[in-house]
Amino acid sequence: MNAEFLIPAVIFFAIYHIVKLISTHLLKRKLIKAEQYDRVGILEEPKSESDESNRYPSLKWGLVALMTGLGFVVIDVLRLFDKEWIDGRNAVLPIGILLVFISLGFLIYFFIMNGRKVKN
Known part of the structure; x- marks a missing residue:
């Protein structure tokens, strides 16, 4: 595979997951501080x-x-x-x-x- 395509794809994939992880953490923290414990479970992925x-x-x-x-x-x-x-x-x-x-x-x-x- 061409490195000119692979390297940016990996970088954007990593940035996406890091931003998603941080935003989910911050949102959960806000919900917990607002004592909305029942809504924190909404952010969990269903298993x-x-x-x-x-x-x-x-x-x-x-x-x-x-x-x-x-x-x-x-x-x-x-x-x-x-x-x-x-x-x-x-x-x-x-x-x-x-x-x-x-x-x-x-x-x-x-x-x-x-x-x-x-x-x-």
């Missing part, structure tokens, strides 16, 4: 324990890792046929192939989880 989609995180990330590996294998096999067709530096095709395989991993996980919901 649903019964959410079926996050019940098997290792399955999700295992499938995504497997499909990512398969994507890299497909890219490497296509490189054997024609080096000019898939050049890792100049072509968008390897990125497209990799993204398709990663999204297939997420879709497989989605269909597995929907199949579990129907059976239960």
